[in-house]
Amino acid sequence: MPSRNRVWKLVGLAGAVGVVATGALVARNERERRAYSPDEVRDRLQARLEDTGPSAGPDEGSTTSAD
Numbered sequence: 001m002p003s004r005n006r007v008w009k010l011v012g013l014a015g016a017v018g019v020v021a022t023g024a025l026v027a028r029n030e031r032e033r034r035a036y037s038p039d040e041v042r043d044r045l046q047a048r049l050e051d052t053g054p055s056a057g058p059d060e061g062s063t064t065s066a067d
Contacts (some may be wrong), residue, residue: 036044
């Protein structure tokens, strides 16, 4: 029976390590996200939009007409 307790302790320890590692990754990503100034964020979003190419807007390409 002592080996069964040891297994559960290891499972609990592995779970705790996983939670800590996930928290560290989230914190690192949050720091990277907050490191951008609002101007940098706008520039990056505009660059991504340009990379996607032209797309139909809400009024373009509609087949129905408003009467």
